[in-house]
Amino acid sequence: MELDDLVTKTSNWLKNKGPKSKLVLSSRIRLARNLENLSFPHWAKKKDLLKIAQRIRPVLKKDSHFKNGILVEMENLNSLDRDFLVERHLISPEYERKEGRFLIIGEGEVISIMVNEEDHLRIQVLESGLQLRDCWLLINQLDEALNEAIGFAFDADWGYLTACPTNLGTGMRASVMVHLPGLAITREIHKVLPALTKLGIVVRGFYGEGSEAKGNAFQISNGATLGKGEEEIVAHMESLMTQLIGYEETARKNLLSREKNSVENKVWRAYGILQNSRFLTSQESISLLSTLRLGIELSIINLEMDLINELDVLTLPAHIQKIIGKSLSPQERDRARAKLVRDRLKRGKNV
Amino acid sequence: MLCDECGKREATFHYTEIINGVTTELHLCELCAKKRGFTLPAAFSLPDLLGGLVEPEQISPLETELICKNCGFTYSNFKNIGLLGCSQCYSSFHKMLEPLLKKIHGTSKHVGKFPGRRKKEKREKSSDVQLLREKLKDAVAREEFETAAKLRDKIKEIEKAK
Ligand SMILES: [Zn+2]
Ligand SMILES: [Zn+2]
Numbered sequence: 001m002e003l004d005d006l007v008t009k010t011s012n013w014l015k016n017k018g019p020k021s022k023l024v025l026s027s028r029i030r031l032a033r034n035l036e037n038l039s040f041p042h043w044a045k046k047k048d049l050l051k052i053a054q055r056i057r058p059v060l061k062k063d064s065h066f067k068n069g070i071l072v073e074m075e076n077l078n079s080l081d082r083d084f085l086v087e088r089h090l091i092s093p094e095y096e097r098k099e100g101r102f103l104i105i106g107e108g109e110v111i112s113i114m115v116n117e118e119d120h121l122r123i124q125v126l127e128s129g130l131q132l133r134d135c136w137l138l139i140n141q142l143d144e145a146l147n148e149a150i151g152f153a154f155d156a157d158w159g160y161l162t163a164c165p166t167n168l169g170t171g172m173r174a175s176v177m178v179h180l181p182g183l184a185i186t187r188e189i190h191k192v193l194p195a196l197t198k199l200g201i202v203v204r205g206f207y208g209e210g211s212e213a214k215g216n217a218f219q220i221s222n223g224a225t226l227g228k229g230e231e232e233i234v235a236h237m238e239s240l241m242t243q244l245i246g247y248e249e250t251a252r253k254n255l256l257s258r259e260k261n262s263v264e265n266k267v268w269r270a271y272g273i274l275q276n277s278r279f280l281t282s283q284e285s286i287s288l289l290s291t292l293r294l295g296i297e298l299s300i301i302n303l304e305m306d307l308i309n310e311l312d313v314l315t316l317p318a319h320i321q322k323i324i325g326k327s328l329s330p331q332e333r334d335r336a337r338a339k340l341v342r343d344r345l346k347r348g349k350n351v
Numbered sequence: 352m353l354c355d356e357c358g359k360r361e362a363t364f365h366y367t368e369i370i371n372g373v374t375t376e377l378h379l380c381e382l383c384a385k386k387r388g389f390t391l392p393a394a395f396s397l398p399d400l401l402g403g404l405v406e407p408e409q410i411s412p413l414e415t416e417l418i419c420k421n422c423g424f425t426y427s428n429f430k431n432i433g434l435l436g437c438s439q440c441y442s443s444f445h446k447m448l449e450p451l452l453k454k455i456h457g458t459s460k461h462v463g464k465f466p467g468r469r470k471k472e473k474r475e476k477s478s479d480v481q482l483l484r485e486k487l488k489d490a491v492a493r494e495e496f497e498t499a500a501k502l503r504d505k506i507k508e509i510e511k512a513k
Contacts, residue, residue: 155442227456
């Protein structure tokens, strides 16, 4: 497989299959791992980075998880492809396009590993819906296999040794992307999210004025990596998410009983704009797609959720340009985005 | 509106971001937004965090000269960028890192999994008893006596096995 093959493929995490996938867009677990005694990437000399990559590359290539995978050498990547991989959640924007750095992607984009980003290895498992437990089982098994072959830096008191002390211990970040329009519209979100952060949970996202512009999506992840076991972190996150989903469902019920007409109006207008626009900015499409998503979840409109999941990603700037096959000015992009949305909605119409 | 970063081009990306209660507004031009990858920025910057955590008077000039023998990274490098140089740095700077870890994570003891080849070591570790003792103290303080009783039995069991 080549990188460009991904453009037309749907990642597994977009397939809307996991449990609670109506509210939970995706679940992700990431592990930070390093080789013993070798300098961390930011401090390593070029020849050391190459040596590290050389040691890891054959191990990953022969691992069965990457049998039909893609290996991307970062130094060969142009900036559009880099942005594309960022939008795909496969690399971080900080990942440098230099020698000794490579990304390997397993089938369906469920498993991926960045080599020589902040740590020697950043192992990721990304799935749709609320599946942290499954993500953990998969990543743990892969981690153990890789440790057998590579041998990760570890200390009995401090756990896995990472470049940044905020990742020390389990080296694990478990995160969930949730769609919370009910809490956002009813403004309950101002109470709920700060309460989560008091429990040591990190919330990233955009709320308050103009939160709609970001599609009411929030990334929720564990804070501390030391002093808590992996299973404990996963269980804690899952139980908090279940609670959060409960709050969101209540907010939606309240919203429907109080403002049914206005919600319906909003949803159908969003649909109308998406079906007819000739120019569509990235922000506008994110916001309208979020409204449409809510409409589907509240059974106001009958569309395939997969279509919305797909459009959420395909309408991102680098994706649009990859689909068209060349780099575009922002205005050209807005036009191409509008056309893509119109075409997809026409094709996927189920109403 | 002009771009916050370069101040030259028109800002087309507008972020209002709230991370754990702290609001940041950011208006960026196409180019600068792209440079940042226009995704969610990091939750916090470590040098900032360290700036708040490591009080200058806690570190004597001598300590900042500390250097990791394995990789040549210094403790002052760490204070500047918030990253360590290699896995050995953790033992090289052990004394300084211990209180820092407590501040970041609320504890400085790993209780997660041990990699396969070191599982045996975990069972034999005496500091596990120490951890259980700490948990016991917590449980008593919270008046969770049932948990406390279980912990006490566990500690007895381990000590007897020795
Ligand atoms: Zn700029
Ligand atoms: Zn070192």
